[in-house]
Amino acid sequence: MRGFFYVLNSMAAELNAKAQILDPPTIQRALTRIAHEIVERNNGTDNLVLIGLRSRGVDLARRIARELLLIIGAEPPVGALDVTLYRDDLGKVGPQPIVRKTEIPFSINEKRVVLVDDVLYTGRTIRAALDGLIDLGRPRLIQLAVLVDRGHRELPIRADYVGKNVPTSREEQIQVLLTEEDGEDRVVIVKP
Amino acid sequence: MGLTQKDLLSMQELTLDEIRLILDTAESMKEVARRDIKKVPTLRGKTVINLFYEPSTRTRTSFEIAGKWLSADVINVSTSASSVTKGESLKDTGLTLQAMYPNIVVIRHPAAGAAEFLAKRLAASVINAGDGAHEHPSQALLDLFTIREKLGRLEGLKVAIVGDIAHSRVARSNIHGMHKMGMEVRVAGPRTMLPRFIERLGVEVFTNLDRAIAEVDVIMMLRLQIERQQAGLFPSLREYSRLFGLTAERMKAAKSNALIMHPGPINRGVEIAPDVADGPYSLILNQVENGLAVRMALLYLLAGSGQA
Numbered sequence: 368m369r370g371f372f373y374v375l376n377s378m379a380a381e382l383n384a385k386a387q388i389l390d391p392p393t394i395q396r397a398l399t400r401i402a403h404e405i406v407e408r409n410n411g412t413d414n415l416v417l418i419g420l421r422s423r424g425v426d427l428a429r430r431i432a433r434e435l436l437l438i439i440g441a442e443p444p445v446g447a448l449d450v451t452l453y454r455d456d457l458g459k460v461g462p463q464p465i466v467r468k469t470e471i472p473f474s475i476n477e478k479r480v481v482l483v484d485d486v487l488y489t490g491r492t493i494r495a496a497l498d499g500l501i502d503l504g505r506p507r508l509i510q511l512a513v514l515v516d517r518g519h520r521e522l523p524i525r526a527d528y529v530g531k532n533v534p535t536s537r538e539e540q541i542q543v544l545l546t547e548e549d550g551e552d553r554v555v556i557v558k559p
Numbered sequence: 560m561g562l563t564q565k566d567l568l569s570m571q572e573l574t575l576d577e578i579r580l581i582l583d584t585a586e587s588m589k590e591v592a593r594r595d596i597k598k599v600p601t602l603r604g605k606t607v608i609n610l611f612y613e614p615s616t617r618t619r620t621s622f623e624i625a626g627k628w629l630s631a632d633v634i635n636v637s638t639s640a641s642s643v644t645k646g647e648s649l650k651d652t653g654l655t656l657q658a659m660y661p662n663i664v665v666i667r668h669p670a671a672g673a674a675e676f677l678a679k680r681l682a683a684s685v686i687n688a689g690d691g692a693h694e695h696p697s698q699a700l701l702d703l704f705t706i707r708e709k710l711g712r713l714e715g716l717k718v719a720i721v722g723d724i725a726h727s728r729v730a731r732s733n734i735h736g737m738h739k740m741g742m743e744v745r746v747a748g749p750r751t752m753l754p755r756f757i758e759r760l761g762v763e764v765f766t767n768l769d770r771a772i773a774e775v776d777v778i779m780m781l782r783l784q785i786e787r788q789q790a791g792l793f794p795s796l797r798e799y800s801r802l803f804g805l806t807a808e809r810m811k812a813a814k815s816n817a818l819i820m821h822p823g824p825i826n827r828g829v830e831i832a833p834d835v836a837d838g839p840y841s842l843i844l845n846q847v848e849n850g851l852a853v854r855m856a857l858l859y860l861l862a863g864s865g866q867a
Contacts (some may be wrong), residue, residue, distance in 0.1 A: 376790070452599040452629075452859075461563020463863030466587040466856075502596050548691065 389554035392431035397530030428483040446471030453495035485543040489512040490524035569694040570735040584856035601630035625854035699732035714741035722781030747771035769812035807830040
């Protein structure tokens, strides 16, 4: 009986196969490259701020800030933005999502803002983030950096800096694991 | 994780996790309240009706501002200017409002149980903003939030609630809430103002102010309702003030860093001396400010529960 369940379990695991698409060194290299691109595109980091979307976008923003420090010797300020109060799907499914704190302890007026998120998918989160940012001030410009772009946009939004483009089907899930939150660095694709 | 019930009627019905969720959400809302542009779109298209059968400045204003900062449409119905003066019953007023599809109705009423009565008859979420001497949960939540913000924790803290415990919905809501958060609660007041069997709520009972406030972390003074003098519950304001008024002199009996709270409105010089109310350990204005964040959290959480 036990053996039977074991077989069932491993079958289920296979059906739920997780394919790794980014390993720790690749994530590291992608962030280093994004940092270089940010410097190149903005002619340095004067007036530049990084704003990560809660929660993994914030970790990525901090890492990019450290890369920038290595490249040009100055670390731009990093803020955290929670977009829950700007979402367009509230009340559509189940209870209200948890609102976390937006912490942007500097003015974004006339700044070059790089928004940072882990996965770009429908674009709705970024739409919410743009609304949220504009409520906080009037940046000079806003750019977008993501670790993974998985396609399937539902809004006219694109990223300026992409770690990796990953073609997916809508049924698949992308999981970004980061040491700060999950104890390891890994991006996997979960097939249904 | 969210609030599962349609309404917020009492602290008694909330679980520890729900209280924590409300306080944590309020913390995030406080950031919105401190922005230059205090407006987020989350409750766009939702309607909040404030239905107040008793006078109120801070609670009504606070719910109104909280709703507006979240982009809800907020309508105030004060009963002196409504059909209630023509004799309309609470039930009919409720059904009339329901026909206008509000998402949330905030009610204050002199009768205990009025909020629950309305909640059973309305599809909208009902928030109890004070029903008779029963409960006033949003006040207790903002008190808990204020203490937690100041001291970093709630568990293990000692609180003395002082004044007319028998007629106080603030006391009742706080006793329930504080117990759930693992706090130790004392109540103190003249014997005529301590309800019989109050110790069954798990509080320590004092009739001496000095002894009640010794060793506590927080002293919560209640407003003396002056009209209670006619009912013979205390002989004179002066005597009440001498025995139960919190003055700088009386504070010597308490820990030097004990925090002072008061739900307002305060009677200066009666239950609390001006220098204590305005002193460095007074949290009275923090309570008002935090009331906004807590009420924003309640409106946000309830707007997504039940059908609203």
